Amino acid sequence: MYFDINIKKNLFFNVNIIFFNNFTAPLRSLATLFMIVSLFCLVIAGFFTSFYTIPILVKIANRFHIYDTPSLIKTHKRPTTFLGGVAIIISFLVPISLFLPDIIKKPSYINAYTIILTIIFLHGLCDDFFNYKAIRKLIIQLLLSGLLIFKTKFYLPIDNLFGLVSIPAYISIIITIICTSAIVNAYNLIDGADGLAGSISLIASLFYGILFYLDGNYFFSAMAITLSGGLIAFIFYNKPPAYIFMGDSGSLFIGMILATFTFVFIEQQNGLLQFNLSNRIILSFSFLSIPILDMIRLFLYRIYFKTSPFKGDNNHICKSSA
Numbered sequence: 001m002y003f004d005i006n007i008k009k010n011l012f013f014n015v016n017i018i019f020f021n022n023f024t025a026p027l028r029s030l031a032t033l034f035m036i037v038s039l040f041c042l043v044i045a046g047f048f049t050s051f052y053t054i055p056i057l058v059k060i061a062n063r064f065h066i067y068d069t070p071s072l073i074k075t076h077k078r079p080t081t082f083l084g085g086v087a088i089i090i091s092f093l094v095p096i097s098l099f100l101p102d103i104i105k106k107p108s109y110i111n112a113y114t115i116i117l118t119i120i121f122l123h124g125l126c127d128d129f130f131n132y133k134a135i136r137k138l139i140i141q142l143l144l145s146g147l148l149i150f151k152t153k154f155y156l157p158i159d160n161l162f163g164l165v166s167i168p169a170y171i172s173i174i175i176t177i178i179c180t181s182a183i184v185n186a187y188n189l190i191d192g193a194d195g196l197a198g199s200i201s202l203i204a205s206l207f208y209g210i211l212f213y214l215d216g217n218y219f220f221s222a223m224a225i226t227l228s229g230g231l232i233a234f235i236f237y238n239k240p241p242a243y244i245f246m247g248d249s250g251s252l253f254i255g256m257i258l259a260t261f262t263f264v265f266i267e268q269q270n271g272l273l274q275f276n277l278s279n280r281i282i283l284s285f286s287f288l289s290i291p292i293l294d295m296i297r298l299f300l301y302r303i304y305f306k307t308s309p310f311k312g313d314n315n316h317i318c319k320s321s322a
Contacts, residue, residue, distance in 0.1 A: 031103070035218060038101045039209075039225045045099050046229025050091035054237050054244055057083040061244075068128070068245055080242055082128045084234055085250025089121050091230030092257075096223065104218045112151035113260070120144050120184070120256045124249035138181065141252070145180035148260070149173060154267050157277065176263065183262065184255035186291035189298065191251040194240040197291075201254045202231040204287045208261040211283075215271035220264055227257060262288065 061067065061081030068082045093114070100106075107113075123140055126132070149155050155176035167175075191197035209224035234250075237243040246254075262284045269277060285292070 034101070034103070035213075038099075038104075039213070039222060042095050042099055042222055042226040043229035043232075045095035046091045046226040047233045049094050050087045050230040050233035051236070053087040053090050054084065054234065057081065057086055058244055068247070078241075080245055082245045082247030082249075084238065084244045084246035085121060085124060085128075085248070085253055087244075088227075088230050088234055088246060088250045089118075089253055091233065092223075092227050095226050095229070100219075100222055104222055106219055107152075109152045113148070116144060116148050116151065117253060117256060121249050121253040124188075124247065124252035127252075128247040128249055138185070141181045141184050142177060144256070145177045145184070145259075148180065148256070149176055152260075154263050156263060156281075157267055157269075180256070180259045180263075182292065182295065183259040183288060184252055186288070186295040187255035187258065188248060188251040189295050190291040191246060191248075194242040195235055195238050197246060197251055197254075198231055198235040198238050200290055201258065202228055202235065204258050205231060205261075207287045208258070208265065211265060211273070212261075215265070215268060215273045217264070217268060217271060220261060223257070224261060227254070258288065 058081055061083055066081050066083060067079035069079050120141070123137075123144070127137060155173050156179065157172065187197060187201065190200060205224045205228045209221050209228055212218070212221035212224060231254075234244075234246065238246065265284055266277070266280045269275075269280070275283065
């Protein structure tokens with residue numbers, strides 16, 4: 001009798017679960033469809049915002065002679081404006097602010113994060129106008145990287161890297177600051193050939209947009225997808241011969257965003273994708289490998305010939321292959 005009662009209870013429980021799943025399946029499908037449509041709208045909004053902002057910026061640049069002129073290091077053929085970063089940040093912030101659906105939960109640090117992104121954009125824009133020394137740029141980037149980690153509370157969780165090395169938490173934070181600055185600088189240095197930096201950034205942002213969606217992190221998926229929309233329009237104007245450059249304002253802004261995507265994806269080990277820490281690190285840095293390897297190669301080349309690794313030249317792989 002006791003056995004029969006348990007069977008009835010289990011049967012009742014299983015029937016309820018099946019009924020609940022069947023009843024809620026259309027709602028879950030509807031929510032998924034709504035999410036996909038929302039992300040698609042963000043791509044479209046980012047694209048058209050960038051697409052129609054760039055011609056306005058070019059007219060402003062022509063009116064006030066805001067150009068990046070050719071030189072021994074800068075090998076483009078004619079004066080070209082460097083205000084592309086303005087279009088990129090506008091095409092990112094405007095759709096995220098206006099069209100991000102309420103169903104997507106925003107992190108508590110969103111305001112601080114937006115301010116940090118704006119500061120590094122302004123830092124890059126000032127560098128475009130006033131040409132800061134490399135060491136000054138590096139110090140500012142390190143400070144902003146530290147502020148980013150302090151406000152967002154995420155860093156590389158490498159206290160037990162690959163199960164081989166035990167690292168104290170404060171060392172992990174220092175490594176994260178260095179890695180953030182390295183990624184930002186890598187994207188800044190790779191911006192030397194028409195369409196190159198934009199294309200590499202687009203691949204990485206699309207990659208993260210899909211990964212975050214599959215991992216259940218819809219906020220950062222929306223951010224990556226929106227950035228992709230703006231970059232697609234920018235590449236249309238940046239393909240050879242370039243109509244506009246992204247400038248340091250654009251490359252530093254993109255580098256900081258992609259660095260954030262990298263650390264968020266690595267740290268999110270409780271996501272829907274069943275990846276361990278090692279897999280997440282390898283997967284993330286694989287799509288950042290081209291600018292990072294070029295930066296390492298460039299620094300080693302300069303050190304080998306006894307010049308400052310921070311001194312500009314035209315030995316970048318993008319310029320060597322041009």
